[in-house]
Amino acid sequence: MFHFFDIHLPRRGLRAGERLSTPTRMLATQLVSMAGLVGRPVRNQSGLEIGRVRDVVVRWDDSLYPPVTGLVVRVGRRASFLPASSIDSVDREGVALHSAQLDLRDFQRRAGEITLGRDVLDHQLIDVDGVRVVRASDLYLARFAGTLRLVGADVGFSSLLRRLGPRRWRGAPTPSKVIDWATIQPIARPGEAVRMARTRQALHRLRPAELAELVEELGATQGQAFVAALDRAVAADVLEEMDVEHVDELLSEMPTERAADLIAAMAPDEAADILREMDGDDRAEMLRQLPSIARRDLTRLLAYEEGTAGSVMTTTIVGVVVIDSMIDLLVEDRRLARRTS
Amino acid sequence: MTPAAPRRSTAKRIAVIVAVMGPGLIAANAGNDAGGIATYASAGSQFAYRMLFVMVLVTIALVVVQEMSARLGVHTGEGLVSLIREQFPLRWGAFATACLVVANLGLVVSEFAGIGAALELLHVSRYLSVPIAAVVLWSLVAFGSYRYVERVFLLLTLPFLAYPIAAVLGHPSWTTVATHTLVPHFIASRAFLVVVVALIGTTITPYMQLYQAAAVADRGTGADDYRSARNDAVVGSIFCNVISMSIIIATAAAIGGSGPLSSTKQAALALRPVAGSAATTLFALGLLGASALAAAVVPLSTAYALAEAVGAERSVSRGFREAPLFLGLFTGQLVVGALIALAPGNLIDLLIDTQVLNGVISPIFLTFILVLANRRSLLGAAANGPRMRVLATACVAVVAVLAVAVVGLTVAGWL
Numbered sequence: 001m002f003h004f005f006d007i008h009l010p011r012r013g014l015r016a017g018e019r020l021s022t023p024t025r026m027l028a029t030q031l032v033s034m035a036g037l038v039g040r041p042v043r044n045q046s047g048l049e050i051g052r053v054r055d056v057v058v059r060w061d062d063s064l065y066p067p068v069t070g071l072v073v074r075v076g077r078r079a080s081f082l083p084a085s086s087i088d089s090v091d092r093e094g095v096a097l098h099s100a101q102l103d104l105r106d107f108q109r110r111a112g113e114i115t116l117g118r119d120v121l122d123h124q125l126i127d128v129d130g131v132r133v134v135r136a137s138d139l140y141l142a143r144f145a146g147t148l149r150l151v152g153a154d155v156g157f158s159s160l161l162r163r164l165g166p167r168r169w170r171g172a173p174t175p176s177k178v179i180d181w182a183t184i185q186p187i188a189r190p191g192e193a194v195r196m197a198r199t200r201q202a203l204h205r206l207r208p209a210e211l212a213e214l215v216e217e218l219g220a221t222q223g224q225a226f227v228a229a230l231d232r233a234v235a236a237d238v239l240e241e242m243d244v245e246h247v248d249e250l251l252s253e254m255p256t257e258r259a260a261d262l263i264a265a266m267a268p269d270e271a272a273d274i275l276r277e278m279d280g281d282d283r284a285e286m287l288r289q290l291p292s293i294a295r296r297d298l299t300r301l302l303a304y305e306e307g308t309a310g311s312v313m314t315t316t317i318v319g320v321v322v323i324d325s326m327i328d329l330l331v332e333d334r335r336l337a338r339r340t341s
Numbered sequence: 342m343t344p345a346a347p348r349r350s351t352a353k354r355i356a357v358i359v360a361v362m363g364p365g366l367i368a369a370n371a372g373n374d375a376g377g378i379a380t381y382a383s384a385g386s387q388f389a390y391r392m393l394f395v396m397v398l399v400t401i402a403l404v405v406v407q408e409m410s411a412r413l414g415v416h417t418g419e420g421l422v423s424l425i426r427e428q429f430p431l432r433w434g435a436f437a438t439a440c441l442v443v444a445n446l447g448l449v450v451s452e453f454a455g456i457g458a459a460l461e462l463l464h465v466s467r468y469l470s471v472p473i474a475a476v477v478l479w480s481l482v483a484f485g486s487y488r489y490v491e492r493v494f495l496l497l498t499l500p501f502l503a504y505p506i507a508a509v510l511g512h513p514s515w516t517t518v519a520t521h522t523l524v525p526h527f528i529a530s531r532a533f534l535v536v537v538v539a540l541i542g543t544t545i546t547p548y549m550q551l552y553q554a555a556a557v558a559d560r561g562t563g564a565d566d567y568r569s570a571r572n573d574a575v576v577g578s579i580f581c582n583v584i585s586m587s588i589i590i591a592t593a594a595a596i597g598g599s600g601p602l603s604s605t606k607q608a609a610l611a612l613r614p615v616a617g618s619a620a621t622t623l624f625a626l627g628l629l630g631a632s633a634l635a636a637a638v639v640p641l642s643t644a645y646a647l648a649e650a651v652g653a654e655r656s657v658s659r660g661f662r663e664a665p666l667f668l669g670l671f672t673g674q675l676v677v678g679a680l681i682a683l684a685p686g687n688l689i690d691l692l693i694d695t696q697v698l699n700g701v702i703s704p705i706f707l708t709f710i711l712v713l714a715n716r717r718s719l720l721g722a723a724a725n726g727p728r729m730r731v732l733a734t735a736c737v738a739v740v741a742v743l744a745v746a747v748v749g750l751t752v753a754g755w756l
Contacts, residue, residue, distance in 0.1 A: 035431075122427050122434075124652070135426070135652025155652055157666065163431050219418050219558060 260289035375455020385592030414557035449678030455632030497630020511594035542700025
């Protein structure tokens, strides 16, 4: 898999005294800073300014580096959409167009598209490689594979300071802490399902415990959107790794069917712990929604009072072949316990 | 079974009670810290019962503002500083954040001044107590044992619950209390205006909105539980202002009309009807507990909110290498706060001045909250309706006019 920044840029930022290498410096001049682009002029072929850049629209699909589909341009008082096809070049000074003729429509966001300035810049993102929640202080665009694409997010403090400073600083990228876009998972805001429509491939490399850490860091509202976007089996594994109280909070914000579905997919002893944490009414409702086998198992486990030996037992059956040694049996038991606790 | 089982369920029951008491109560109670006590006591001693009507207005404004903060926290699941970063242009966000940091730094100064004043009552020089307190608080938080000590501080604040009793036992003139609470009246003097702004600053502190939103968001209350979060915010605000008003009444009954408060010893007199000769010690312990509690929590939550908005690592367990911004901000606030509290001068004046500073900054931060709570693109149907919009705008506007007036008069005084 080709990674844009793997090759050229140090991903974790430079240590003190370390210099940017030549290819990195060259690349840095080709990067277009999203924060710097906003407010720059859009000129037609004859160099006449027709408006100013207000936002950048990208297509939100399966590609690792989302392609720019157009710009939102402020012409007079109107916000117009400028399709990418009419753009000749984009650089730090502004945008140049192919022709003098221009067909400007009023901007309206289409399905499958998002605006970088409004929806991504300054919002929370997940750095999958670093397993942490970050915030984009700048976004970098570059022409690559024939199209202008979103290639990286800058999470450095220096980029924030650059944006606070005078306008002429703003365009110059300071790629000190850049994360390759291919290893970033954006996060949904409440009511905006579009941004978590799928989870990025990079996310699947993480272990359930790491994902659980991210969910807890995200807090209830966004954590819930995050869990909702995971596969059922993965989501159940993640819940098993989390604090019982956090799981209770998360599940209480989901539709009951979805929550019951996740509980049914979890290891029975973990599921029982979560049910114990719930209010009586919630627990009864949850049990009612479960498939009959899971309901029977969990009802039996719940009959043991908290603090008794029965309450830490599981109904999972461990299959043992006669020739297995005692050691093998213990190893298998440990493995199972590790998986479920 | 084991004795562990019932003990755990008791702990759980207490946890439920604390949860019901809720962040609203804790947030509003932050108003009754060192600066709060000094301001309320000073208001009572200087203007006797005349500030009570102002307190009624301040309570209404506090309820409105805390409700908006709770609503933002519940529906977005994010802290206020993060919301401001996402919803406003970066420069506006930076401005709001800078205001918040200055206001909270003022609070930290007042907490250390409170620690110094409390221990001076117990005959310990503040040049000794303040630096030691700063080092001890920093270590407690940095080495993770703060949680356990927090309860001790919390217990120490209990003497302040004696104020309502003191207010009754002090035999205030109840007819005067009633008329001054219900009938609007203002005094056209600079001193009155400054005390009003100090009351606003100590009651509607930016820190409290920050805490309210963050606490609700962290618990993931969810849109369905908004009703209970709202009730909690409203009840908490009202309860705490009843305590504040009882501080004013108790102080007014004891030393009302004797001019501005000049020493903490004088303020402690208000507790005499309850505690007799132990009043000073009781007051000192309460002041110490309230100040120490806030002196750790205020810089901690400021650093947390900022690190969250920047997207930096935020945890006390990470160390300076991994979380330089978070720990740097926390440490910086403690150091600067303690140093300013050591500057020579009257501690009571310092306490009240920091509350005036908060009162001047408060309308700026409130404006940001108001805009966010009005925004339909953020809150959808939970955004402010037309009536709430008018009420909230009126509250913020009045606070802003008073703040501008105080700044104007102060600047005019220099010229």
